[in-house]
Amino acid sequence: MGLRLLVMKFGGSCLTDGDSILRAAELVRDAFNRGDGIVAVVSAMKGVTDRLLNMVEGSLRGEDVREEIESLRADHVEATRRAVGDVEVRGEVERIVTTTISELERVLTAIGYLEEVTPRSRDYILSFGERLSTPILWGAIRSQGLKASWMTGGEAGIVTDSNFGEARPLMENTRLRVEAKLKPLLEKGIIPVVTGFIGEDLDRVVTTLGRGGSDYTATLIGEVLGADEIYLWTDVEGLMTADPRIVPEARIIEEISFEEAVEMAVFGAKRMHPRALVPAMRAGIPVVIKSLRRPEVRGTRITGEVKIGEGVVKAVTLVRGVGLLNVQGLRMIGMPGVAGRVCQLLGRKGINIFMISQSVSEANISLMISKDRLYQAESLIENALLGTGLISDVYVEEDVCVVAVVGAGMRGTPGVAARVFKAVASRGINVRMIAQGSSELNISFVVKEEDGEEAVRAIHQEFNLSGKT
């Protein structure tokens, strides 16, 4: 084993074709030749997971999806040709791709017959994306003259509960198995190439890790093996001070703390799920986000240290796809139980509440919820509480968005909130709601959807996040 141990995860967004897989293999090779031990974690190639889901839907409707399957096969064979130089290895990978595809075909046919897909078989089908991409990177790495061994997340030792679609790892069993499986390989200088996103339950049935997916696989393995660094290779050059489509002068954040990154992930940094950061945070292992296309760019380094010197505000994000659920009640005053009931009802249905605000004087609770669950939430509350005399009205507002200002330096720096709201007000934007009780690492508030981008620009400028003087 090398002096350092790196986990390198290649995200689906950057695995677009054979050339990108070849680039990934070269990065692994370079790191290995520097003397580092490497574990590679691989996502499905770009768009493949969605294609698989479409095939499931198609099969359920009784459609013939053979054409889609064939094009999936062709794409992976083509990627193999470009990524794997060694003829013999290429043959091996192509055979794996072919067998895997015929297995997929069988499962989809079965679904067509049964006209039903269980969460369990959905997870199984989703796993094919990674099971197709991973052998290609494995072949590409071996073509570079290195020793490698590919395996599914389950085979690597990730054990989960049987909560299909969003399985949670049994940490201690995972720790034991992953160590037993990967350590001996690493000691022999073999590079484990592991499918991201998937694990298996105690009965060895394939599960998927759901949100956080492959990043989560990488940080889990990193934690368990005590890695020195975890690299998340993707199609962006790092986390940015704001979405560059909104703020053209936005720039890459070079260093950020876990706490701040989690806030950013919660509030809209779409490519990362906060839960994926937890294992790395727990173990204090730095996570580096880098671009596969431009590896020379430093990217963003997420660490346990908080550097406040860089300015109080690190980033400003815009969360769309959310809506407000307003619950109004005559008798809510002095009845704090209602807020609890509402949260409990939504929680039981797995509806996440991003923000909550309760104004006692107006006898009103406002909840920020994902837009696709908004109407479900409304009827849930309506059915349970309207007519009980507790509340008088429930209604939704769809045309809203959340602006979140993130930075550890806000803690203990007076006047930041005032500056934020002044900047927004100066552009004539009305703030609809301010989050209560959120951490001191962020200030988040709700504005009309059409005002969102302008609010982001206002704050970006106020705190000079582009770094211009």
Added chain:
Amino acid sequence: MGFGVVGRALARLLLEEGERLAKRRGFRPIVVGVADSLGAAYDEGGLDMLEVLGAKERYGTVSKSSSGVRGMTGLELLGTVYADVVVEVTPTNLGDGEPGLTHIREALKSGMSVVTSNKGPLALAMPALMELARHRGAVLRFSGTVGGGTPVLDYGRRLSAGDYIEGVEGILNGTTNYILTRMTEGLEFQEALREAQERGYAERDPSMDLEGLDSACKLVIMANYVLGLKATLRDVEVKGIGGVTREEVAEAYHRDYAVKLVASIREDKLKVEPREVPRRSPLCVWGVLNAVTFKCRRLGEQTVVGRGAGGVETALSIIRDLAEVKRNLSGSLGGWA
């Protein structure tokens, strides 16, 4: 699983005490399967244990009894008969924990509770096994692994539920304590060891005891169960009594100290090493006795002293655990008691 010293002592105890247990405590364990290294015997309606004991004595294996199957492994037995609880008492193996580790893992995986005196699987994988039990709503108990018949683990756990335990020190291995005691009385190490073996205190291969590994296993179990640490054997710094000389022991004695193989946890660090203990300290016990001192923040030091393990003591602790499992199952409290 396993029908050696402990397994047989348990069988006999159940035969002798069965009626009393049923009457007094409403607790009537029925043995539906037994495995040893050569085969197994099973009967879902309950084995005739007198007959099984007889077969083991006469032919060396339970598979020669009337319900026996030659060559059936413990794992196969687990897949064949349903049991509420699996008692795992195969030999301790600190290499890979087998066969006990597989027995315990498979039992918990299928939702059966487990009672064991086998330290190997726990020392190597206790956090994972506890997690498994919790996940499957089964109970895992192991009070016979530390302190023999003295319920020292539960004593410590009770303490830590109220007070905060800052450290633990213990003399956890009867064999080495006997040897060190006899060395204090003037014997050379080799003589003391031979005597311990003759008296049946030490195994024919005493290396696990002498190298401190037995104490280390017990310390790991204590760290997990009492202090809630997630430790395994690898986290223990171990030194055995091999290097201790008679002169050292005598010299310490004259200063009112005694050399003991002390297992300790301090600031979450696990350590086993020969160390001097003041002779007046309650921890300073002699012969095959064991002692554990819990250092509590508010209650101060609490020391439990007891006889080390033997077959009967261990079998008793297993009955205690079985009763505990029953209590848990009838209260349908899943998880880890």
